[in-house]
Amino acid sequence: MSRAPFEYRTVDLTDEEYAADQAVYGGLTTALRRLGEISLLTTVGHDVVADATRQIEEITARLEAEVIPTPNFGVVVTKSRHVRGYGNAVVGMRNPVAPPLTIVQDLVKGGASAEFFLNALYEGPPGKVHGGVLALVLDQIFGEAAAAGGTPGMTGTLTLRYRKPTALGACSASAWVASTAGIKTIVKGELRDADGEVTVEAEGLFILPRWAREQIAESGETPPQYE
Amino acid sequence: MSRAPFEYRTVDLTDEEYAADQAVYGGLTTALRRLGEISLLTTVGHDVVADATRQIEEITARLEAEVIPTPNFGVVVTKSRHVRGYGNAVVGMRNPVAPPLTIVQDLVKGGASAEFFLNALYEGPPGKVHGGVLALVLDQIFGEAAAAGGTPGMTGTLTLRYRKPTALGACSASAWVASTAGIKTIVKGELRDADGEVTVEAEGLFILPRWAREQIAESGETPPQYE
Structure with missing residues (x-):
């Protein structure tokens, strides 16, 4: 039998519970998408930019305290066996790279x-x-x-x-x-x-x-x- | 004569001057790429996430004070007629979506x-x-x-x-x-x-x-x- 090239990560949550949990993190992602766009367009002074950079590094350190410990990052299977791709590069609610x-x-x-x-x-x-x-x-x-x-x-x-x-x-x-x-x-x-x-x-x-x-x-x- | 579908934005800087200027903003982008990755992986408490979201919105407001006023965002031509694509979605030094x-x-x-x-x-x-x-x-x-x-x-x-x-x-x-x-x-x-x-x-x-x-x-x- 051929081996599947990947496995889904499972969570012990219903579709609804998982969506509610992810929506909180999704707010962070929405804010990051907007910051990403503005960071590309801004022409403010170098001191303001350096200050923002330091603050961003501090926020990163706080969020890094607990992270997913698996290489299967953004795709999970819920209790109802539905795949939820909140990390997906195109549609992921939690992925700031996704438009989404x-x-x-x-x-x-x-x-x-x-x-x-x-x-x-x-x-x-x-x-x-x-x-x-x-x-x-x-x-x-x-x-x-x-x-x-x-x-x-x-x-x-x-x-x-x-x-x-x-x-x-x-x-x-x-x-x-x-x-x-x-x-x-x-x-x-x-x-x-x-x-x-x-x-x-x-x-x-x-x-x-x-x-x-x-x-x-x-x-x-x-x-x-x-x- | 056919009309070009786009025009390059020109800046009155040499390649070297423009690169030095953009490098300062590039530091912000590097920090944002790392925050983007961690924001997708983090499992910290909802209160920490809400706090980070508020801070990010404040940073965005400060950077938004001055932005590029053109729809040609990330591509410019320098004094030496070289095109510099620091906003490009794949290679852009200033684009947090780019790997780069x-x-x-x-x-x-x-x-x-x-x-x-x-x-x-x-x-x-x-x-x-x-x-x-x-x-x-x-x-x-x-x-x-x-x-x-x-x-x-x-x-x-x-x-x-x-x-x-x-x-x-x-x-x-x-x-x-x-x-x-x-x-x-x-x-x-x-x-x-x-x-x-x-x-x-x-x-x-x-x-x-x-x-x-x-x-x-x-x-x-x-x-x-x-x-």
Whole structure:
């Protein structure tokens, strides 16, 4: 039997209990996202910056007193066997790097979509979103589209066609299952700027890995649902 | 003549003066990256978190007193006509979202490479790097490889093949110009984990847009060098 390349960390909490606990930490993350953006834009004097830096180091020291002792940082399984990804780099409520996206899954048609705002932290060319950031958000939305279509999997290939630069600001993206064949699912999708113009088209192949199929066959259970 | 989709912000400083100025702000960013990571891992009490959140909001207010008044946030052209991207989402010294990567260009062979560390902030599956984060860093390295080969351009298409999950931690990536034909450059590359195993293979098509070619033809000058 193939070995799973990772294990989920389990917590002895219901979905509701875990969400309530994480929401407190989520407030810290929201404040940090705003500070991150302002830290990039500020032109205040060097003394003010040095003072802020010292204060930030002090806050870090206090938060560092107790930390998660595992290499599986932000993904857990709750009592109800739901996967909660509050550390995820795109959607994580507790991850200051994540914009974060709120992705809406369409379980009927098999798809996923999101409306989001990309600020100065996501810049590549002047005033434009970094092309790689668009790949980052599309990869996450595509994975959730595959799962919504009933055929979850890991990204096998992802192809992005950049039609024009995307202005920083409001964006939206949608993805849908185009076809499935056994363990393989093809997802297609697109990203639009604030004017509704398509700026990126993409296609992805998602594959349910052998270890996951063997886990399902052995336990008779579907894997924990990442939702 | 086609209009450039963006303009560079110019500063009346030499490369050296600008780098020295930004280094002061860069210290703030380094402290913020560390706080971001710890904020995701901390399990300290809710009162400590609430206190830290208030302090962070106060710091933000002080830094917000003076900010850049343009939508072209992190990219500038110095006196010597060099582009400096300290706000870039992948390599920006002043961007807390950026890991950041230090990319080394090979101007002789036409390529680029980087060694870097991806911590818990870049997680997708438990203990593994988010597939989209790998696309993000590869897109930046590929663009710099194309430029190093003498044929700079914007990403036209990018295809990623994920061979296996990439563990969080030390990673490396390299890219090289595989072929050029007029305004089109094909770049190939790969990403390796801490064990040196290739986890992602990628191929990109980079195109010098019409507005850039017209700018070059009109001014007789090459565009500012993004280095």
